[in-house]
Amino acid sequence: MIFNIQRYSTHDGEGIRTLIFFKGCTLHCQWCSNPEGIPFGPTLLYDERLCKDFGECLSVAAPALHRSDEGHGIRIDRDSLARPEVLRDVCPAKALTVAGEEISVEELLKEIEKDRPFYRDHGGVTLSGGEPLAQSEYLAPLLQELKTRKISVDVETSLYVEWERIAAVKEWVSTFLVDMKHTDAGKFRTYTGGDVRLVMENLKKLVEGGSRVIIRVPVIPGFNHSQREMISIIDHVHALGIREIHFLPYHTLGMEKYRMMGLEYLYGQYRSLGDEEVHSYVQYAQSKGLRTKTGG
Numbered sequence: 001m002i003f004n005i006q007r008y009s010t011h012d013g014e015g016i017r018t019l020i021f022f023k024g025c026t027l028h029c030q031w032c033s034n035p036e037g038i039p040f041g042p043t044l045l046y047d048e049r050l051c052k053d054f055g056e057c058l059s060v061a062a063p064a065l066h067r068s069d070e071g072h073g074i075r076i077d078r079d080s081l082a083r084p085e086v087l088r089d090v091c092p093a094k095a096l097t098v099a100g101e102e103i104s105v106e107e108l109l110k111e112i113e114k115d116r117p118f119y120r121d122h123g124g125v126t127l128s129g130g131e132p133l134a135q136s137e138y139l140a141p142l143l144q145e146l147k148t149r150k151i152s153v154d155v156e157t158s159l160y161v162e163w164e165r166i167a168a169v170k171e172w173v174s175t176f177l178v179d180m181k182h183t184d185a186g187k188f189r190t191y192t193g194g195d196v197r198l199v200m201e202n203l204k205k206l207v208e209g210g211s212r213v214i215i216r217v218p219v220i221p222g223f224n225h226s227q228r229e230m231i232s233i234i235d236h237v238h239a240l241g242i243r244e245i246h247f248l249p250y251h252t253l254g255m256e257k258y259r260m261m262g263l264e265y266l267y268g269q270y271r272s273l274g275d276e277e278v279h280s281y282v283q284y285a286q287s288k289g290l291r292t293k294t295g296g
């Protein structure tokens with residue numbers, strides 16, 4: 001299941017790329033800018049500002065949807081909305097949208113082929129999410145076919161999946177863009193819900209197996225935005241023999257989506273970081289001989 005295809009991107013890999021966002025993540029980072037990608041099933045988003053009170057949705061998803069008591073818009077009882085996908089394309093004003101759609105490998109290949117003329121020498125496809133490797137059964141035939149068609153594929157991943165899932169697809173991946181968020185197990189668990197040891201073990205196996213890896217560090221205030229924590233991450237990357245690291249300054253672009261999903265955004269008190277605020281980390285990484293980049 002995917003929730004977005006972004007075309008002609010110059011981020012998340014080299015050249016011009018097609019970014020494909022897979023539904024479902026094995027972590028739930030408190031700052032996640034794609035919260036609609038975290039649940040494995042379809043997710044309903046409601047933008048009250050677009051609602052024109054047409055009311056088409058009320059009969060389709062009764063009794064989960066009600067008119068708001070405040071005279072405008074609707075109220076959603078998400079616990080009793082078993083199948084959000086029934087609301088896909090129901091709202092003429094697009095106040096209600098559903099993230100997440102099943103797509104066959106053949107259909108996705110057709111979508112990718114439309115962009116092939118733009119890839120030239122360096123471009124290609126980047127799989128993102130969510131956690132794309134959580135859907136390795138789907139990925140294997142897709143990646144195999146893209147390899148046959150000589151279309152290069154990068155995978156953006158937090159590596160928080162069983163090693164078998166990575167092993168099942170790694171031979172067809174050009175570059176793994178690996179999110180490394182922290183080296184401290186306690187902090188990693190508190191802020192992402194996961195066990196950093198699995199990430200570290202998978203990363204080591206991937207590097208030892210000869211896969212091309214670029215590390216991407218989301219720089220998050222209150223989590224890892226300190227000299228001490230960044231040095232620990234950079235030293236770990238350097239010790240593994242990885243040659244390239246990217247720093248992704250925290251931004252608040254995903255904030256609105258939390259409201260649209262009826263969730264609280266726990267990072268509301270932090271502002272976006274500028275590139276200059278990660279400069280000392282860049283300098284330290286360069287001093288260790290790593291190639292660096294700031295931003296995706």
Ligand code: SF4
Nearest residue numbers: 025027028029032130
């Ligand atoms: S790993 Fe990425 S997609 Fe998953 S919750 Fe964290 S930031 Fe979001």
